[in-house]
Amino acid sequence: MKKVAVVTSTRAEYGILTPLIRAIEKDSDIELELIVTGTHLSKKYGYTVSFIEEDGFPISHKIPIMTEGNLPCDISETMANALKGFAHCFVNDPPDMLVILGDRTEMLSVAAAAMNEHIPIAHIHGGEVTQGAVDDCIRHSLTKMSxxxxxxxxxxxxxVIQLGESPSRVFNVGALGAENILHESLMAESEIKNILEIPASMNYAVVTYHPVTLETFMAEKQTKELCMAMHQEHELFYLITMANADSGGDDVNRILSEYAKKHIKNTKLVSNLGMKKYLSAVKYASFMLGNSSSGIIEAPVLGTPTVNIGDRQKGRFMAETVITCEPTHESIVYAINAARARKHKPMYIYGDGKTSQKIVEIIKRYLFEKEISLKKNFYDCGVIV
Incomplete structure (x- = not known):
């Protein structure tokens, strides 16, 4: 039996990967090796490995890598820890294929360790552009390693083909986030409001704001602009989820925490919700507010408008339900009012909800039928001058 390893390091990433993890676990021809790392194992970020354990998935390895703080030096140290930890993991328990998602800095180290052990990598969500974040160059680097x-x-x-990858190994399968929405049984509005203590009579927004990692030292200023906009639009309730472990994330969380403490009547800050509660909250929200990729991929499927702040997601393919604005409180307020005026209209631009099935079928085809040669040729799209 062939062994397929899936790595997850954050709460958001795990929520996206859940249908694929489930599909691999259920397949009788391949064995799931689930490797948990990153903020999942950090008390500071809610020790979200507990969500995975509650879902009943068998965890093969837990690899702690996080350092205190999220300054650039701290992130580099976390990456070093990941490279060392996964190197030992892969030499002692090598999978037949490794599955990684997205653009997290630690995934660069995971991929490097796999590359050195000659483990073929399957990468999800390549080819995307986020001009405001360091994620962009990480994502493209992962493409070349996969x-x-x-x-x-x-x-x-x-x-991805433009980056020199052979068209025969590049597959448009849609987004796992869209699959989650199309197949997950979400909560009723009254139920999710009750659980999250959102007043039944109030309209609300789901807020997820991350630092824009290529705009050095701007996280504090931009988060304060967001808070000013929320304060101005005070008739709404704001359900805020904490920022991730990117550089500047601590500043974002500190400011949002201070804001929530001062505005307890219409604000609630949570470290994590889990996939079902998060998607249920987004479904009934008046709009999403912030700069999370979930506002670009998941929210449109639910029909929920998105106020997308600043450049973090600049370059992504966006539905017409997404309203992009500058990271100033005046621009954010204008976009909030525009979003509130929008009708909820589901948009299906990220696949048909069968992404995990397609991924598993393709992986099995390569593991059992095709030859895997890591001697990749560079695919030239046109004439080189």
Missing amino acids: FLHFTSTEIYRKR
Whole structure:
């Protein structure tokens, strides 16, 4: 039996990967090796490995890598820890294929360790562009280190090919986030409001704001602008989820925490919700507010408008339900009012909800039928001058 390893390091990433993890676990021809690392194992970020354990998935390895703080030096140290930890993991228990998602800095170290052990990598969500974040160069680097590529749109598939990857190994399968929504049984509005203590009579917004990692020292200023906008639009309730472990994330969380303490009547700050509660909250929200990729991928499927702040997601393929604004409180307020005026209209630009099935079928085809050669040729799209 062939062994397929899936790595998860954050709460958001795990929520996206859940249908694929489930599909691999249920398949009788392949064995799931689930490796948990990163903020999942950090008390500071809610020790979200407990969500995975509650879901009943068998965890093969837990690899702690996090350092205190999220300054650039701290992130580099976390990456070093990941490289060392996964190197030992892969030499002692090598999978037949490794599945990684997205653009997290620690995934660069995971991929490097796998590359050194000659483990073929399947990468999800390549070809995307986020001009405001360091994620962009991480994502493209992961593309060049990977053997199989699973993109969420045809535009992104063509970008991966443009990076020199053979079209025969690049597949447009849609987004796992869209699959979650189309197949998950979500809560009723009254139930999710009751659980999250949102007043039944109030309209609310789900707020997720992360630092823009290529705009050095701007996290504090931009988060304060967001808070000013929320304060001005005080008739709404704001359900805020904490920022991730990117550089500047501590500043974002500190300011949002201070804001929530001062505005307890219409604000609630949570470290994590889990996939079902998060998607249920987004479904009934008046709009999403912030700069999370979930506002670009998941919210449109639910029909919920998104106020997308600043450049973090700049370059992504966006539905017409997404309103982009500058990171100033005046621009954010204008976009909030525009979003509130929008009708909820589901948009299906990220696949048909069968992404995990497609990924498993393609992985099995390569593991059992095709030859996997890590001697990749560079695919030239046109004439080189």
